[in-house]
Amino acid sequence: MIYSKLRIVISLSRNYASQSYFHNRGTESLRALTMGQLLEKTTNKYPDRPALISRHQKQVLTFQQVLEQADTLAAAFKIIGLQPQDRVGIWAPNMVEWYVTHMACARGGLVLVNLNPAYQSDEIKNLINAVDMKAMVCAHKFKTQNYYQHLLNVCPELFNCPPGGLKSPNAPSLKSVVVISDENLQGTFKYKDLITMPKKSDILSIKGWQHHIDPDQVCHIQFTSGTTGTPKAPMHSHFHLVNNSYYIGKGNELDKKHHKICVQVPFFHAYGTAITIAAALNHGATLVAPSASFDPDKSLEALKYEKCTVIHGTPTMYVDLIKAQRDKREEVNTEIAVIGGAPCSPHLLKQMTQHLGVQKVKSLYGLTETISGVFQSLDNEDEFLVTSTVGHLMEHLEAKVVDTQGRMVPNGTPGELLIRGYSTTLGYWQNEKKTKELIGPDKWLHTGDQFILMENGYGQIVGRIKDVIIRGGENIYPKEIEDHLNTHPDILESQVVGVPHERLGEEVCAVVRLQAKASVTLQDLDAHCRGKMAYFNIPSRMEIVDSFPKTVSGKIQKHKIVENILNFKK
DSSP, X not given: OOOGGGHHHHHTEEOXXXXXXXXXXXXXXOOOOOHHHHHHHHHHHSTTSEEEEETTTTEEEEHHHHHHHXXXXXXXXXXXXXXXXXXXXXXXXXXXXXXXXXXXXXXXXXXXXXXXXXXXXXXXHHHHHHTTOOEEEEESEETTEEHHHHHHHHOGGGGGSOTTXXXXXXXXXXXXXXXXXXXXXXXXXXXXXHTTSOOHHHHHHXXXXXXXXXXXXXXXXXXXXXXXXXXXXXXXXXXXXXHHHHHHHHHTTXXXXXXXXXXXXXXXXXXXXXXXXXXXXXXXXXXXXXSSSOOHHHHHHHHHHSOOSEEEEXXXXXXXXXXXXHHHOOOOOOSXXXXXXXXXXXHHHHHXXXXXXXXXXXXXXXXXXXXXXXEEOOTTOOHHHHHHOOOEEOTTEEEXXXXXXXXXXXXXXXXXXXXXXXXXXXXXXXXXXXXXXXXXXXXXXXXXXXXXXXXXXXXXXXEESSOOEEETTEEEOHHHHHHHHTTSTXXXXXXXXXXXXXXXXXXXXXXXXXXXXXXXXXXXXXXXXXXXXXXXXXXXXXXXXXXXXXXXXXXXXXXXXXXXXXXHHO
């Protein structure tokens, strides 16, 4: 049962006989570095190596250029009044300015707040207020989104205020808006103008400031959800991000040679921030952004012309990429494909090997509350381990699986996965109650995932204790959608569940009880939701029922709702 190739790892680990507990002690020491110091170390090592190639913007930045631009932008942030630990939102698709803003916040001791580019006005208002955001860096327009207009909807005062002088009762903390645009937009700083503000002495002061930034300070907030109610905002330190991403990069073999990574995932997601950007920074890898958002045709072009050796994506992205490759038959030969968001099926593995020339597939499991990685593929795994597990427990972490009473279960028995280690969140921003629910006095973090822990340190996801729906790698929280659907005048009550979908993994299904004599269609739901929530939250399927299955105590049984839908389909 224990594979010979794992003997070295197992000899460095400790597990209680027959119990679902594993401790990977690690073979290297954790490093007390900030993200800004890491950027400087990598720049000193590879100054002229490209850090980011943005094909859609026709821009290439070396690590030296990233450092210089980050320090310039950090100095500009200081000039417009931002102080260490102020929260700065970044609301844009994948672009050079997103990357530089990330690094500028690290160099200036600011807290980067990642925002989904699909958010709508009400959602962004809630998030600004959730963490008392002081500044926002955003694109002007992208696809159907007009970010400036969204901000005007939230803060109409923006149109009549000087740049940096915003005062709005709807978002009291927000003072400055920086727009990535060639247009002069009332009340905002233009990104291009902002970086011309600092003098040489201002930039030098940023370089001299680095030893004042504590690696244990908060550097990053990644929301677990994003709309109605109060979203949870896990806080992570420089120490968390630097070290977890180092081991992720090492596990993905970025330490073995200079790799070029085709980035299909959005920067704002933990996949983009930690698994992609920070891991590449640790090991001097080059990021290639084919397009502002996922486009399989553009990804193929990047693989072909940039000769990318690594691809990052979710299973859905790989399905679409393979479809495009079948049509175009481009010359690509990728060494490593990193897959996250959902496990890789045996069929998908074969397709990736056949059509994309992938030599190795690396699985990864994590959650926002652990900055990203918890379990990850090791080298030279067989098909069973790649397709049936989420990888091996990462270094310097402990894992155990417990029953509903908190007692460890035997190896191979399902239960809730708990994690303990250096990378667990510092807590939810200004939400002590939820933080205590997440992390106990013993420092074990409750993932809410039903899991099987193997004796050799590998893990399998059995199901989710939480009601989170994973659609194409995107975490969707039903209650947020239910709360909005229930505002429809013809809907009496709603439940939102995930049902299987061949390409996306799951699709969002709204199950509704209607008011007497009312009639509602899926198109009605779409119209009710459009512009009020991100597109991926909008139900793509609807079922009308007379009642919901419930327990004796009156609790609605969502698993039975799903069973009923699937049985009805048959």
